[in-house]
Each structure stands twice: as C-alpha cells, then as structure tokens.
Amino acid sequence: SPELPADFETARAEAERLTADIERYRTAYYSEATSLVSDAEYDELFHRLEAIEREFPELVGQDSPTQEVGAAVVSAGFPEHEHAERMLSLDNVFSLDEFREWAEKARAAAGREVRWLSELKIDGLAISLAYRNGVLETATTRGDGRVGEDITENVRFIPVIPARLDAGAPGGAAIPEFFEARGEVFLASTDFAALNARQRQLQAEFAAEQTAKGVPEDRIPVRYPDFANARNTAAGSLRQRAEKKNERELELMRDRLGRLSLYVHGIGAWQHPDFENQSDAYRMLAEWGLPVSPHSRVFDSVDEVVGFIEDRGEHRHDVEHEIDGIVVKIDELELHAELGQTSRAPRWAIAYKYPPEEVHTELLDIRIGI
Ligand code: NAD
Numbered sequence: 001s002p003e004l005p006a007d008f009e010t011a012r013a014e015a016e017r018l019t020a021d022i023e024r025y026r027t028a029y030y031s032e033a034t035s036l037v038s039d040a041e042y043d044e045l046f047h048r049l050e051a052i053e054r055e056f057p058e059l060v061g062q063d064s065p066t067q068e069v070g071a072a073v074v075s076a077g078f079p080e081h082e083h084a085e086r087m088l089s090l091d092n093v094f095s096l097d098e099f100r101e102w103a104e105k106a107r108a109a110a111g112r113e114v115r116w117l118s119e120l121k122i123d124g125l126a127i128s129l130a131y132r133n134g135v136l137e138t139a140t141t142r143g144d145g146r147v148g149e150d151i152t153e154n155v156r157f158i159p160v161i162p163a164r165l166d167a168g169a170p171g172g173a174a175i176p177e178f179f180e181a182r183g184e185v186f187l188a189s190t191d192f193a194a195l196n197a198r199q200r201q202l203q204a205e206f207a208a209e210q211t212a213k214g215v216p217e218d219r220i221p222v223r224y225p226d227f228a229n230a231r232n233t234a235a236g237s238l239r240q241r242a243e244k245k246n247e248r249e250l251e252l253m254r255d256r257l258g259r260l261s262l263y264v265h266g267i268g269a270w271q272h273p274d275f276e277n278q279s280d281a282y283r284m285l286a287e288w289g290l291p292v293s294p295h296s297r298v299f300d301s302v303d304e305v306v307g308f309i310e311d312r313g314e315h316r317h318d319v320e321h322e323i324d325g326i327v328v329k330i331d332e333l334e335l336h337a338e339l340g341q342t343s344r345a346p347r348w349a350i351a352y353k354y355p356p357e358e359v360h361t362e363l364l365d366i367r368i369g370i
Pocket residue numbers: 025026029030034035036037038039040042043069070088089090092119120121122123124125126127142183184265266327351
C-alpha cells in the first residue's frame with residue numbers, strides 16, 4: 001500500500017476523506033443492504049484508515065469507524081432493542097503471517113497453550129436470539145452493537161429458528177432461564193439460486209400479463225429483478241416490512257423469509273454458564289434445537305489451524321453458503337474473560353479474510369452473454 005502521510009495535516013485530511021467514504025458505504029450496507037463497493041475495496045479503505053490512526057493516534061476520535069461496531073440503526077420502522085450483552089465485530093487479518101502473529105500474541109496474553117476453535121466465516125448478517133424459559137423472546141440485528149432492531153416478527157417465519165427450544169434428552173443440560181445466542185442469518189447458495197429462478201418466473205408471468213394488455217415488449221418494466229448477491233438478499237429479506245403490503249406481497253415476503261438459514265456462532269448474556277468451552281456451548285445449543293455449523297473444528301496447534309485455513313480456501317465453493325474467511329477463537333471461556341475486548345472486537349478471536357476472487361460474476365455474465 002502507498003506510503004503513509006508524512007505530516008499531521010495531510011494525515012488528517014486523508015483520514016477525514018476515508019471516514020466520509022467508509023460511513024457512506026456502511027450506511028448503504030447495513031441500512032439498505034446494498035454494496036456500493038466490493039468488500040475487498042471496503043476493507044482496503046478501512047485498513048488504510050487504521051494504519052494512519054496507528055501512525056497519528058491523535059486522530060482517533062470516538063466516532064472513528066475503526067472504534068465502532070456496524071452502524072447505528074437507521075430505522076426501517078422496527079422497534080429498537082438493547083442487547084443484554086454487547087455484540088461485537090471481529091478484527092481482521094489478511095495473510096497467514098499476520099494470523100500467526102496474532103495467534104502468538106493471544107497465546108502469550110493467555111500465558112499458556114490454548115485450543116483454537118476454527119470456523120467458517122459465513123457471509124451473512126449477525127443476529128441475537130434471546131430465549132426466556134426456552135421460548136424465543138426477541139430476535140435483534142446487531143445494530144451498533146448496543147442497540148439493534150427488533151425483527152422478531154419476521155424471524156417467526158424462518159423455520160430453522162425455533163420459537164420454543166427442545167429440552168433435549170433426559171440427563172442433558174438444563175436450559176437457562178435467560179440467554180442470548182448469537183449467530184449468522186444467511187441464504188444458502190441453492191436457496192439463492194432458487195430465489196432468482198422464482199424472480200425470473202414472476203417476471204415472465206408479469207411480462208405475459210403486460211403483453212396481454214397490449215404493452216409492447218420493449219416497454220415492459222422489470223418488476224422482479226435478479227438479486228445481486230446472497231448476503232445482501234438475506235439482509236434485505238430479514239428487514240422487509242409487512243406494513244402496507246397486500247396479500248400477494250406478504251406471501252412473497254414470507255417465501256423469502258422461509259428460505260433463510262442460520263448457524264449459531266456465539267453466546268451473549270447467559271445465566272450461570274456451566275460449561276468451559278465455546279464448543280461445549282455449541283453442543284448444548286444444538287441439543288436444544290438451534291442450528292450449529294457442521295464445519296467447525298477445534299485444534300491444539302496453530303499449524304493445524306493454518307492447514308484448515310488453506311484447505312478450506314481451496315474448497316470455498318464446496319460449502320452450502322458463501323464464506324469470506326475463517327474465524328479463529330480461543331475455545332476456553334475463562335480466557336475470553338481474561339483477554340477481554342476493545343471497543344469494537346474481542347481480543348480472543350480473529351477473522352482471517354481470503355483474498356477476493358479474481359472472476360467477478362458481472363464479468364463472467366458478460367463473457368457468457370447473459
Ligand atoms: P466482519 O464481517 O469482518 O466480522 C464480524 C462479523 O462476522 C460478526 O459480527 C458475525 O456476524 C460474522 N461472522 C460470520 N461467521 C462468524 C463466525 N463463525 N463466528 C463469529 N462471527 C462470524 O465485520 P463487520 O463489522 O460485520 O463488517 C465489516 C465487513 O462487512 C467488511 O469487512 C466488509 O466485508 C463488509 N462491509 C462491506 C461494505 C461494502 O460496501 N461492500 C460496507 C460495510 C461492510
């Protein structure tokens with residue numbers, strides 16, 4: 001990357017420009033489920049800003065995007081809901097060397113050997129599910145990490161998210177009176193394809209109606225466009241508003257919600273946890289009926305984690321959902337408390353991001369003449 005600014009004034013001017021751009025992209029991404037730039041371009045701006053702030057720490061204000069989680073809720077009309085425990089983002093690394101450096105530091109801070117819970121980083125959107133007495137009380141988007149949008153009414157149409165937990169086998173762990181499970185809502189690749197097939201069918205039906213009314217073919221508007229990518233489609237589906245929709249539109253909205261999936265990947269507030277590792281929590285959540293990713297692994301050594309990262313990178317598209325990296329977490333919960341967190345991210349976890357793929361679908365579409 002280009003050299004850092006030499007003096008404070010130049011640095012400030014560049015940091016301001018970067019902040020303005022990042023804020024604009026974030027608002028579009030989190031509030032409108034639209035990407036104005038690719039994730040890789042966004043990450044590059046973010047990292048340039050981080051590097052400038054490291055060199056000129058006086059520039060780091062509380063409102064710098066590097067100090068914040070997501071974006072404050074720009075209301076689509078859902079009630080606001082405060083998380084019982086804050087939701088965080090993750091720090092990123094972009095190379096295996098950077099990953100090893102992070103792991104070494106984390107292990108040094110822990111003061112002992114640790115186990116590494118390694119997971120696929122699902123390209124979806126974060127959600128918090130609060131259960132009271134085994135019943136889903138609220139489902140909330142991450143928002144700014146403190147307050148999100150209460151989207152419970154929509155989540156009730158997602159079949160894989162249980163409204164009531166299953167007490168599990170006799171002798172199994174008791175469900176606490178209250179807990180928050182954190183996870184990622186996503187659209188599986190096959191569901192994304194099916195949804196787009198449905199859009200084309202709807203458009204064809206609409207076009208036939210228009211033709212019957214005598215509208216010339218080149219004047220028929222596109223009412224049901226293709227969805228651009230699975231992540232933004234999942235985000236858009238989840239934040240649809242039922243208000244002012246007619247029966248037909250409601251049916252389509254529920255159809256879109258019904259196709260969403262979820263994997264749980266964390267815990268928030270939890271009364272009297274009686275387990276020692278995050279992977280134990282996953283096993284319990286799975287017993288109670290919450291979907292947990294089958295792809296997670298626990299490793300004893302950093303070399304094994306690196307092997308996992310490399311292997312999964314080669315088989316990125318063999319997974320049922322889009323992934324944009326690997327999340328590595330220290331498995332022992334005791335160490336989570338010990339290592340703590342920054343204003344934005346835990347110190348006991350990191351996201352390794354894969355380099356962007358070279359073939360962009362838009363280019364491919366042009367080449368194969370769609
Ligand atoms: P992030 O996506 O880098 O990492 C944090 C999130 O990862 C968590 O909140 C969680 O929701 C998710 N996650 C997925 N799988 C997980 C797992 N197994 N364990 C734990 N968490 C998991 O950070 P972010 O703050 O959500 O967003 C920043 C990223 O969003 C950027 O790096 C970029 O990729 C994208 N973004 C893109 C644009 C754009 O315009 N293209 C704008 C804003 C953000």
